[in-house]
Amino acid sequence: MLKGVNRVLLGIVGLVLVVLGGSVLATGLGVPAPSWWPYDGRHDVLLDEAERTRWRDEGWWWPAVIAVLAVLVLLSLWWLLAVLRRRRPAEVLLDTGDDEGASLEGRALEQALAEEASHLDGVDRADVLLTGRRSTPGTRIRLRLHPRTDPAATLRALTEGPLTHARDSAGLPALPAETRLQAVKHRPERVI
Template sequence: MSRLRHGTNRAVLLGVGAVLLVSGAALASTTGLVRDRLPAQWPRLPAGRTWLDGEALGHWRDQGWWPALVIAALSVGVLLFLWWGWAQVRPERLRELPLGQPGVTLSGPALAAAMAERAESVDGVARAQVTLLGRPRRLRARVTLVLAADGRPEAVLRDLARRAVAEVRAAAAPRSVEVDARLTVRQHKARRLR
């Protein structure tokens, strides 16, 4: 997780937590049980407080624009919350992999391209695409292989594990590398018979 995302997460959680804490404390101070135990100098809401009196409520009912505005604002808030949640759980592409010495890194896309090139050299593979996901301590490689017409899946997977996967695990050692391999078959155009 990047530092910016990590800092943004903490700031959002701190802000939401502060709003909920202040709101909960304010609402709790209206009950007699909590109100009697609070120090006298602390601010509190009156026990019989009415949030909207009849006149103010009638004024709001006369305005036709505010329900649509409230619904739109709540919808935008829910969409932003869903987007933020999705951004937290989606796997992040690996940009660079730190190696043993400080300042020495290996580019994630370069490692993925090398693994794809090595996977394409396996017999029976027509095309390969590799995406590296995860964090530098725990990597995940998503490998999509398009098999040639004569490619056998068992042999391709065995050769892939022996060549490309073994080399990536050796390059990333001592980190663990999980590999998700997806096999598809090259589509052939149907021949027409006359």
């Protein structure tokens, strides 16, 4: 979802900048501007002194400017942190039973789960992504199923097989999974 939000925000900002910059450039090159456009000639400035100082003496102006800028800074920081935040744990903490513990690389657990899940009956391909924290990981699993595969049986086999093996071998109390099933695209069958 974050990728979609990023693309939409960047698209809107880019479109606004291209339209404004292009219109100022076109007016500067001599293209006639509409009557409502504030910049109307090659030697005109975007903001003259009267426009820049018009609201300076109003009591609400500076608090409003500071509030808008503060909100923009906070939204920008939130967006930056959301983009930089790790989506998956790099390692999973294992309970070894001796109060020492160990760690397992997250990608290794993902690959092992995906490999075992792809060998289930009716599964063409399995993709696994770890989520959550190092001590309490979860998984997102996407299974691509062959046609005429029973989804309920596949989910039951996934829960009893790969997920249970991964949870038990890592010594985790639980390994929640969000599973998405998708049918493999295939060519139409000819009926005779």
